[in-house]
Amino acid sequence: MSSKTQILDFIRGRYPQAEIDESQDIFALGFVNSLFAMELVMFVEKTFGVTIPNEELRIDNFRTADAMSALVSRLSSDLAVA
């Protein structure tokens, strides 16, 4: 399963009533509260074994499943290089 699919499944699991695709801005939908934000960060870190550095903790990196998946690839390749 791609990271994008896993992220989408996580969001859909929490908000089953909404139809969300990979390019949809979840903030614009009004879904994100501080609790969900925290869970989203924890989910991404745990599922993909990455640590999101503080400079990457930006709303734009989490707006869509696409953006989160790109963040994960970026962080994983950093890991591979290191």
Next chain:
Amino acid sequence: MTVTTERPGALPVKPARGRIKCIVWDLDNTLWNGVLLEDGDVTVRPAVVERIHELDRKGVLHSVASKNDRDAALAKLRELGLEEMFLHPQINWNAKSDSIKVIAKALNLGLDAFAFVDDQEFERAEVAHQVPEVTCVDILELDEALARPEFRPRFVTDESAQRRAMYQGQIARDELEQEFVGTSEEFLAGLGMTFTIAPARREDLQRAEELTVRTNQLNSTGRTYSYDELDALRESPDHLLLVASLTDKFGSYGKIGLALVEKGADSWRLCMMLMSCRVMSRGVGMVLLNHILRLAAGAGAAVRADFVETGRNRMMQITYAFAGFREVSRDGANVVLEADLDAVQPPPAYVKLEIAE
């Protein structure tokens, strides 16, 4: 709430004053004269009951660890009008050290925050051996013990007397949450939460000071402020000192948030914001932040926030990031963040927001 885990063998290093947050009482020949199951009738010790009420008003919690018949003992406590004084009473035949561990877990307090009062040396010795962090007290020495600093709370505020009720509200919420089927969003909606934001009043300052001292995880700068500093800031025309509180259908969570803003003409500086971890799982961390952003947008000012990375406050960093803040400068762990005022989010649908002037 944080659980304090002491390393084995290490003694508590926290200041002694007010360390005891919960007292666990034996019943037979401690709370009352006699042995319930043998004597049938027992007489309560009024002096002990008086101490319990007194400490309850100061915000110290109480529980029970008694080897007894649960139904009979609870019935007796009810008859004495004392049942509601005790949170998570453990009335069973297990070791009392186990009972205390169960209570500590349920209340989410470290074992060093507990005292245990019993007339029997055997029970005190068992607890002292198994959980050395717990302060054991012989009922015969109760008054001497209670005069010690660790039994005198550091902060006695208007909220202290409500502490037990707040825990009882939490017990009811937890029960509801366990039984709840549905999304966490639906659960939160069912709580009927009201989030109130008001300028700090003088009577809020003790609790505000307590929040700055106690809160680390959800604190943007980790700075503490004294009562006098807060009082001066409250009166200052260039500052905004806001206090947030939260209630739901189970009662009040008390005052759970504090924010300090320095108002410049073109730019506001958010010097400090903190939220009590009592409300960590309630999804309200951004409500106060977004309120400040709306106020600033209304005043035509930008918002910059001081943030100090303490390692423990990442949760707060996430909150700022997801409210649209970006880093604009950094000096080691000291960061300045700036808000995007075009993207201020409304409060979540499950919270009613009330703004007091």
